[in-house]
Amino acid sequence: MAETAAVVQAQGTDPGDVGPVGVVGAGVMGVSLVHALLAAGLDVVLHDRDPGALDAAPGRVRSARRVARLSRGRAGAEQEGALRVVGDLAELAGCGLVVENVTEDEQVKEQVHRDLDRVLDGRTVVAVNTSAVPITPLAVLGAHPDRVLGAHFMNPVATSQMVEVVRTAHTSDRALGVLTGVLDRLGIAMTVVEDVPGFVINRCLMMFVNEAAALLDDGVATPAQVDRLFRGCLGHRTGPLRTADVIGIDTIVDTLHVLAAHHGPERFTPSRRLVAMLEAGELGRKSGKGFYHYEEDWT
Ligand SMILES: NC(=O)c1ccc[n+]([C@@H]2O[C@H](COP(=O)([O-])OP(=O)(O)OC[C@H]3O[C@@H](n4cnc5c(N)ncnc54)[C@H](O)[C@@H]3O)[C@@H](O)[C@H]2O)c1
Numbered sequence: 553m554a555e556t557a558a559v560v561q562a563q564g565t566d567p568g569d570v571g572p573v574g575v576v577g578a579g580v581m582g583v584s585l586v587h588a589l590l591a592a593g594l595d596v597v598l599h600d601r602d603p604g605a606l607d608a609a610p611g612r613v614r615s616a617r618r619v620a621r622l623s624r625g626r627a628g629a630e631q632e633g634a635l636r637v638v639g640d641l642a643e644l645a646g647c648g649l650v651v652e653n654v655t656e657d658e659q660v661k662e663q664v665h666r667d668l669d670r671v672l673d674g675r676t677v678v679a680v681n682t683s684a685v686p687i688t689p690l691a692v693l694g695a696h697p698d699r700v701l702g703a704h705f706m707n708p709v710a711t712s713q714m715v716e717v718v719r720t721a722h723t724s725d726r727a728l729g730v731l732t733g734v735l736d737r738l739g740i741a742m743t744v745v746e747d748v749p750g751f752v753i754n755r756c757l758m759m760f761v762n763e764a765a766a767l768l769d770d771g772v773a774t775p776a777q778v779d780r781l782f783r784g785c786l787g788h789r790t791g792p793l794r795t796a797d798v799i800g801i802d803t804i805v806d807t808l809h810v811l812a813a814h815h816g817p818e819r820f821t822p823s824r825r826l827v828a829m830l831e832a833g834e835l836g837r838k839s840g841k842g843f844y845h846y847e848e849d850w851t
Pocket of ligand 1: 577655656657663683705799800
């Protein structure tokens with residue numbers, strides 16, 4: 553049924569009619585999204601509660617741009633969009649679409665959505681970029697549940713092919729149209745699914761990552777062998793452990809906690825290996841070491 557809805561709503565609103573895109577959260581995903589939006593010629597207003605993350609964001613967007621040029625990804629717009637970095641959430645008023653990318657924690661997200669509802673007028677569409685947090689409880693916190701939907705982006709956004717979109721029972725056609733318009737501009741397709749914790753991708757992917765990490769403790773294979781098997785036998789592009797490093801081990805563990813809270817601990821309790829990596833600060837690419845070592849400067 554949702555798939556039909558996606559086809560019916562494929563007509564997106566021209567982002568030019570929508571105004572700047574607001575981005576909340578200047579972490580791994582926020583920065584990746586800002587880079588993609590600017591490259592597509594869209595203006596962006598970026599907010600984070602951490603001044604350090606905000607200060608670092610323009611430099612990290614420039615790094616993402618350098619990497620994208622080297623890897624010759626999708627052609628960008630002739631004229632890049634403009635970035636405005638703001639310490640006050642209220643400055644997102646006037647954005648046509650706001651994408652929330654804060655930490656994968658239900659309570660943190662709830663507070664942000666209460667605050668967004670206070671500062672935005674009813675016309676601004678709000679997309680939740682989350683790995684597993686259900687969208688409906690966030691939508692009904694505010695006075696305009698019709699403007700809220702889920703948009704589970706893949707990282708890096710600029711080269712990703714598809715977004716997993718979550719339409720709740722409240723989401724309006726208009727909200728879906730605004731998001732569709734922006735995704736069209738980014739050159740990214742979407743598949744619309746129902747609102748369950750973890751949706752499709754992470755209800756499956758997190759089990760792969762967790763189990764692959766547990767295999768290492770059992771001495772069955774090295775990280776390189778695990779990923780090699782997934783690439784060679786199943787045609788995956790990277791393999792679960794390299795993917796986990798790109799996502800961030802902290803976000804992986806947070807996501808498993810959300811999944812365990814909703815689906816029960818049997819399948820989703822983080823493995824000892826993941827917890828040990830988190831405690832050691834081995835967070836993947838963002839800290840320089842995860843399942844693999846990274847030399848590039850993340851900041
Ligand atoms: N990392 C990935 O590959 C990936 C992919 C898809 C979706 N996601 C989801 O995107 C979201 C962000 O993930 P991430 O990897 O960028 O996390 P991250 O830890 O790198 O960044 C989170 C950012 O949110 C900010 N933040 C926290 N609370 C805030 C608040 N109250 N107001 C404003 N800013 C706040 C933090 O300061 C931080 O900069 C999560 O929900 C995650 O599950 C992540």
